[in-house]
Amino acid sequence: MDLTNLLKYQEVDAKLFDVESKLTASPARKKMSELSKVAKTAQVKSNELEAEANKVLAEIDDVKVKFEENKKSLQSLLNKDLEKLSAEDLDKISVLKGKILNNLNYLEKALQKHAEQINHILMEYNKTKKMYDGARVQFIECKKKVEEETKILEPEKERLKKELETLSKSVEKNLMAEYQKRRNDHIFPVVVPLEGTNFCGRCRMELPMVAISRIKDVGVITCEHCKRLVYKK
Numbered sequence: 154m155d156l157t158n159l160l161k162y163q164e165v166d167a168k169l170f171d172v173e174s175k176l177t178a179s180p181a182r183k184k185m186s187e188l189s190k191v192a193k194t195a196q197v198k199s200n201e202l203e204a205e206a207n208k209v210l211a212e213i214d215d216v217k218v219k220f221e222e223n224k225k226s227l228q229s230l231l232n233k234d235l236e237k238l239s240a241e242d243l244d245k246i247s248v249l250k251g252k253i254l255n256n257l258n259y260l261e262k263a264l265q266k267h268a269e270q271i272n273h274i275l276m277e278y279n280k281t282k283k284m285y286d287g288a289r290v291q292f293i294e295c296k297k298k299v300e301e302e303t304k305i306l307e308p309e310k311e312r313l314k315k316e317l318e319t320l321s322k323s324v325e326k327n328l329m330a331e332y333q334k335r336r337n338d339h340i341f342p343v344v345v346p347l348e349g350t351n352f353c354g355r356c357r358m359e360l361p362m363v364a365i366s367r368i369k370d371v372g373v374i375t376c377e378h379c380k381r382l383v384y385k386k
């Protein structure tokens with residue numbers, strides 16, 4: 154079987170493969186996807202921080218209510234006419250006053266702790282926002298670069314595709330189909346020469362002699378290891 158046309162096809166296809174690789178593996182494109190991950194992470198983080206802040210703010214409201222209640226109780230104790238009370242009642246009041254003061258002390262500390270928490274959340278939020286904004290600016294820059302690269306490479310890609318379409322007509326149909334199947338699986342080069350007497354020219358795995366014996370009749374055999382089409386020069 155004559156493989157000249159298929160090999161000619163592959164030669165042009167190598168240029169297309171190269172252009173496609175440049176488009177998909179461009180550093181700007183890679184950076185773009187990294188930055189989009191950073192932005193997403195920042196967004197998730199700021200949502201979490203917002204929820205956390207809401208929780209702390211609700212706790213602060215709760216503490217403030219309790220604080221006011223205790224303050225009122227203390228005020229009403231202080232307003233009592235102590236002279237009219239028995240010694241036993243005075244003891245009770247004194248104990249109660251102690252409890253209320255303890256409560257107020259505890260609640261004040263709780264408020265302080267919550268205020269610190271809010272400060273910490275705000276700091277984290279600002280940090281996250283900076284991260285997000287930074288990623289966004291860089292993302293726009295990368296996108297512009299990718300668009301410029303695409304503008305240059307896309308016409309070349311189309312030109313090569315057209316050339317390949319013409320060339321494909323001169324290749325035997327089944328062989329072309331086998332080639333395309335592998336090409337679509339990102340196997341490239343698809344067709345490789347036999348190395349030595351029985352090795353795949355790409356992955357260097359040994360090919361079975363039964364297959365080798367058929368190579369002249371069928372033109373190409375498949376390497377079971379790397380799935381490439383192997384031919385004899």
Ligand SMILES: [Zn+2]
Nearest residue numbers: 353356376379
């Ligand atoms: Zn192989």
